[in-house]
Amino acid sequence: MALATKYEREFKMISDAYEKSGGDASKFLNKDIVSVIVSGDKLIGRNTVEGVDLRFRQIEDGVELWIEIRDNVRLKQPIHLCTGFMKEKGRQMILIHNRCGRNSEVRFLSHCVFPNGLEFTHKMIADTEVGEDSKLSYEDVHFHSDTGGVSVEATYNTLLRRGAEFGNYFNLTQGRVGKLRVKMKVDLQEDSSAQIESKVYERADDDVHITEELNLNGERASGLARTIVFATDKSKATIINRAYGNAPYSRAHIECKEIIKGDEVNVGTVPVLFVRDEKAELTHEASIGRVNLRQLETLMAKGLNEDEATEMIIRGLLR
């Protein structure tokens, strides 16, 4: 890993926060693993391997990254991205351009750590193209401060070429959420498939707005869009899951599960299905309510109290 000496202290802070969020910081120092570390508006470390090209440039309040995986590259280890902001106040902008060639396979493991954010805004736009018959998954885990002062706007635009497989997983279950806006959009060409999923645990007055969209443009394209939100206290959540069946034999299922605890939560879900080809098939499933009583009583009958049982069920669901 190329790490400028002057950033060693910053790297240590980011690594510590990264480990707290569930990451393994030792991967950053492994020369066989592709890794990128951004702190604030600076790229403080990076490493790449044969078959993966990395470029970056400084932009206002942040970094723009280009990650290109060439044809026929199958990475055994995930690409580790870590974006941190250690100060209490500020703004961070991250632009990512991922391009995966043909017949390649890669997994991204991204951690966004903002452990001290008090008045902090993080904006991220990831544009991804997955080549023919390639497989790419992008797992984005966030770890925010307990102040509720973090605001995140995360946008994922993805194009899947013929036969590509894609997974996009957003997870914010540790610390407070603050204000969260997530937009995931996938355009699918023929025989491609996508699974997009967001999992969020809200506390206090956290505010969440998630839109997941599947555009099934190619024959036999298929997708699953799923959101699971656990809303407590006075938190708010609006979830929109959309699927457009634009091609013959395209199939998609959208699913939203909002589990609530408390009388002051304010949550809603809007499923949107549009079929523009008679041979397309779209389904949806949505539920809003408290934790499944049967599950709750199963664990309570074994000795947990209601709060402990709720926590255990929710932790499992949000995993």
Added chain:
Amino acid sequence: MLELRSVSLQRDGNEIIKDLSAEFREGHVYAVLGNNGVGKSTLAYIIMGLESYRNYSGSVVFDGQAIDDLTVSERAKLGITLGWQEPCRFDGITVKEYLTLGGKREVPSERLIGVLDIVGLPKDYLFRTVDSSLSGGERKRIELASVILIEPNVVVLDEPDSGIDLMSTSMINRVFDALSDSGTTLIVITHREEIAGMAEEAYLMCGGNMIKNGDPEEIIAYYRTACDDCRHVNEPLKKVN
């Protein structure tokens, strides 16, 4: 140890349990035998104090104290538990977490493996998830394992063999032995004569009431003659005792 005193419960205008009384002594194994639909599972839920079954009349008494006002958790803290007929699925929760209640209960690995062995599952099941990837029978075995680990004072096992193939009667026997070894009072709800035959004492349930109790062989013989062809669900037979 556990007594049911004139317990009745109505649901949706139907009287599901009707003035039912029964007594279960410490450390004994009881069968509650009866056809489907006579109120056996409802009785289990009343004993456990499930939210939708708390509006019963009469009294459930544990060690001389009425526990009617106690919640499920509070009853569990007294050592009362329930082995469910159809155990739930839990997304994202491993068997090990389920058995240790997410780590709240410290159980040595050897003990976990030993209990899985009793229910006929290999140790690698500890890392499986208690979701739809497990069959109903596998979840049932895990449910029985969890009950053994609790070492409860009283357990109601609701149809412990349902979903498990007939060849596994010996496994059910091992579960009963493991629970008896820890001094547990077993109340085994069943419609199968073979399972009722493993008990020390049996009750025959019909139409929401206990219509007979005594030696399991006698109860089974009566069940075979009187209940096999009976389509009886909510109308009580003439009380025999």
